Amino acid sequence: MSLSATTAPPSPAAPTPPPSRRHRSRSSSLTRLDLRFSPYLYIAPFFVIFGIFGLYPMLRTAWMSLHDWNLIGDHTFIGFDNYTKLVTDEYFWNATFNTFGIFLLSTVPQLLLALFLANLLNRTFLRARTLFRMAIFMPNVVSVAAVAIVFGMLFQRDFGVFNWLLGFVGVDPVDWDAERWSSWSAIASMVNWRWTGYNTLILLAGMQAIPRELYEAAALDGASQWRQFWRITLPMLTPTFVFVVILSTIGGLQLFTEPLVFANGNIIGGDQREFQTLAMYMYELGIENLNTAGYGAAVAWAMFLMIALMSLVNFLLVRRTVK
Amino acid sequence: MNSASRRLWRTSPLTYVALVLATLLSIYPFYYMVVIATRSLDSINDVPPPFTPGGAFGDNFGRVLDNDAANFLTGLLNSVIVSSVVTLSVVITGSLAGFAFAKLRFRGRNALLLAIIVTMMIPTQLGLIPLWGMIQDLNWYGTLYAVTVPFLVSAFGVFMMRQYATQAVSDELIEAGRVDGASTFRIYWNIVLPALRPAAAVLGLLTFMETWNSFLWPYAVLPPENPTLQVSLAFLSYAYYTDYSQVFAATAVGTIPLVVVFVLFGRQIIGGIMEGAVKS
Numbered sequence: 001m002s003l004s005a006t007t008a009p010p011s012p013a014a015p016t017p018p019p020s021r022r023h024r025s026r027s028s029s030l031t032r033l034d035l036r037f038s039p040y041l042y043i044a045p046f047f048v049i050f051g052i053f054g055l056y057p058m059l060r061t062a063w064m065s066l067h068d069w070n071l072i073g074d075h076t077f078i079g080f081d082n083y084t085k086l087v088t089d090e091y092f093w094n095a096t097f098n099t100f101g102i103f104l105l106s107t108v109p110q111l112l113l114a115l116f117l118a119n120l121l122n123r124t125f126l127r128a129r130t131l132f133r134m135a136i137f138m139p140n141v142v143s144v145a146a147v148a149i150v151f152g153m154l155f156q157r158d159f160g161v162f163n164w165l166l167g168f169v170g171v172d173p174v175d176w177d178a179e180r181w182s183s184w185s186a187i188a189s190m191v192n193w194r195w196t197g198y199n200t201l202i203l204l205a206g207m208q209a210i211p212r213e214l215y216e217a218a219a220l221d222g223a224s225q226w227r228q229f230w231r232i233t234l235p236m237l238t239p240t241f242v243f244v245v246i247l248s249t250i251g252g253l254q255l256f257t258e259p260l261v262f263a264n265g266n267i268i269g270g271d272q273r274e275f276q277t278l279a280m281y282m283y284e285l286g287i288e289n290l291n292t293a294g295y296g297a298a299v300a301w302a303m304f305l306m307i308a309l310m311s312l313v314n315f316l317l318v319r320r321t322v323k
Numbered sequence: 324m325n326s327a328s329r330r331l332w333r334t335s336p337l338t339y340v341a342l343v344l345a346t347l348l349s350i351y352p353f354y355y356m357v358v359i360a361t362r363s364l365d366s367i368n369d370v371p372p373p374f375t376p377g378g379a380f381g382d383n384f385g386r387v388l389d390n391d392a393a394n395f396l397t398g399l400l401n402s403v404i405v406s407s408v409v410t411l412s413v414v415i416t417g418s419l420a421g422f423a424f425a426k427l428r429f430r431g432r433n434a435l436l437l438a439i440i441v442t443m444m445i446p447t448q449l450g451l452i453p454l455w456g457m458i459q460d461l462n463w464y465g466t467l468y469a470v471t472v473p474f475l476v477s478a479f480g481v482f483m484m485r486q487y488a489t490q491a492v493s494d495e496l497i498e499a500g501r502v503d504g505a506s507t508f509r510i511y512w513n514i515v516l517p518a519l520r521p522a523a524a525v526l527g528l529l530t531f532m533e534t535w536n537s538f539l540w541p542y543a544v545l546p547p548e549n550p551t552l553q554v555s556l557a558f559l560s561y562a563y564y565t566d567y568s569q570v571f572a573a574t575a576v577g578t579i580p581l582v583v584v585f586v587l588f589g590r591q592i593i594g595g596i597m598e599g600a601v602k603s
Contacts, residue, residue: 043481045420045476053454053473056453143556143578158368159367159369204597205598253446254448300450300452304445
C-alpha cells in the first residue's frame with residue numbers, strides 16, 4: 001500500500017460542494033487579504049530586526065569611518081583621512097601581520113588534518129562510526145572563552161602540561177605569551193582544536209556525496225587508494241573544500257576571544273602587541289578608547305575588505321590547484 | 324559487492340589507531356578541565372602535573388559561589404534566560420519566514436531570499452562599533468536587552484528552515500488546507516510547523532549553543548556586575564588567575580550542560596550540520 005494514495009489532491013472529477021454564496025463572499029475577501037499580506041508578515045520580523053541591528057550598523061560603520069568621531073557622538077567630516085592614516089599606522093600593520101600569521105598556523109594544519117580524518121571516517125566498513133564523529137566534533141561544543149582558559153593553563157610556563165612534555169625532549173620551559181611565534185602557536189592550537197572536527201564533518205558530508213561507482217571502476221582498473229584520493233576524492237570535493245576554506249577565512253580573520261583571554265583581558269595582546277589581532281585593534285580603537293570610534297570604523301572596513309579579498313583569492317586558488 | 328571494492332573499502336587497523344588518537348586529543352582538554360576542577364589548589368603546581376581527578380570539587384565550586392566579584396550565579400541565570408529567549412525567537416521567526424519563502428507566492432520573493440543569503444556572508448564585526456553606540460543611546464548598556472534583542476532573528480535560521488520546508492512540506496497538504504478554508508497561519512501552525520519539527524530541533528540546539536557560548540558582544544556591553552556566564556568566566560580568570568581550581572570549577576560548570584546536551588542529541592546535531600553542508 002502506498003501512502004501517497006491517501007494524501008493525493010482530490011481529483012477534479014469529485015469537486016468539493018461550493019459553500020453558500022453569502023458566506024463565500026465575506027470569507028473570500030478575508031482570504032484574499034490573507035493570501036496577499038501574510039507572506040510579508042511572516043518575513044517581516046527578520047527584516048525589521050536585521051535592518052535595525054544588523055544592516056544599519058554596518059552601513060553606519062562606513063559613514064563613521066569618514067569622520068573624526070567619538071562614541072559620545074561628536075564628529076567632524078574628514079573624508080578618507082582615517083584610511084590614509086591607516087596606511088602608515090604601525091599598530092595596524094602589526095595587527096594585520098599577527099592576524100595572518102595566526103590564521104595560517106591554524107587554517108593550514110587544521111584543513112589538512114580534517115581532510116585526513118574525513119577520509120578515514122569515509123570508510124564503508126568502519127565500526128563505531130557515530131562515536132568517532134561525535135568525539136571529534138565535541139570540541140566545537142565548548143565556548144571559546146572556556147577553551148582559552150583551559151589552553152591558557154596547558155600553556156602555563158611553570159606547571160603547564162606542554163612545557164612538562166617538552167622537558168622530556170630536553171627543551172627548556174617556553175614563556176608562551178612572551179614571544180610572537182610561541183603565542184601565535186598557542187592561540188592557533190586553540191583554534192585548531194576547536195574547529196578541526198567541525199571541518200572534518202563538512203568535508204565528510206562532501207565525500208559521501210561522491211558516487212561510489214567512481215571508486216569501484218577505479219579499483220577495477222587497479223588504481224591505488226592514494227591515487228583514488230588524488231584523482232577522484234579531491235577533484236569531486238572542490239566545492240565543499242572552497243566552502244570550508246572561505247568559512248575558515250571569515251572566522252580566522254575575525255579572531256578575538258582566544259588572544260584576548262590568553263592575554264588575561266589585555267586588549268593590546270601581550271606587552272609588545274605580539275599577538276594583538278585586527279579585531280582586538282578595532283575593539284581597542286572603537287570601544288575601549290571612546291575618542292577614536294571613527295578610526296576604529298576604518299579598521300573594521302579594512303578588515304572586511306581583507307576578508308572579501310581573501311575569500312575571492314581562496315576561491316580562485318583552490319579552484320585552480322585542485323582541478 | 325565484488326572483491327575489488329571490498330578491498331577498496333576495507334578498514335585497516337591503522338585507521339582505528341589514527342581515529343582513536345584523534346578522539347583522545349579531542350577529549351583530553353575536557354578531562355583535564357575535570358582534573359583541575361576537582362583538585363585542591365596546592366596540588367596544581369605539582370611536577371609532573373596532576374593527571375587524575377581529586378575530590379575537591381565542592382570546595383572549589385564553593386569558592387566560586389563565595390566570590391562576590393565573579394557574579395557567577397547571576398551569569399548562569401542570565402545565560403539561561405538569554406539563550407532560551409533567543410532560541411525560541413530564532414526558531415519561530417525562522418520557521419515563519421522559511422515557510423513563506425518555501426511555500427508562499429509573493430512579489431520580490433527571490434530578491435529578498437537572495438538578500439538573506441548575502442547577509443550570511445557579511446561578518447557581524449563590521450557593525451560592532453556603531454551597534455555599541457546604539458546600545459548606549461537606547462540606554463540598554465548593562466541590560467539583557469543589549470545581548471538579546473539584536474539576535475532574535477538569524478539569516479542562517481531562515482535559510483535553513485526554507486531549505487527544509489521546500490522538501491519536507493508537501494504542496495498537496497497545503498492545498499488541502501486551503502480547500503478546507505484554513506487561514507495561512509492555521510496552515511503554518513497545524514501543517515507546516517509539525518513537519519518542520521526535526522529541522523527546528525537542530526536549529527534550536529545550534530542556536531542555544533551559539534548564544535550560550537557567545538563572548539565578544541556580551542563582553543562589550545555587559546559590566547562584570549551583570550554578566551553572562553562566559554563574561555563571568557573571563558573576568559574570573561583575569562582577576563583570579565592564580566586560583567586555577569576555582570576558575571576551572573566554574574568553567575566546568577559552564578561547559579558540562581552543553582556537553583550533556585551534545586551527548587544526548589549529538590547524532591541529530593551532526594546530522595543537521597552535515598546535511599546543511601551538502602545542500603549549500
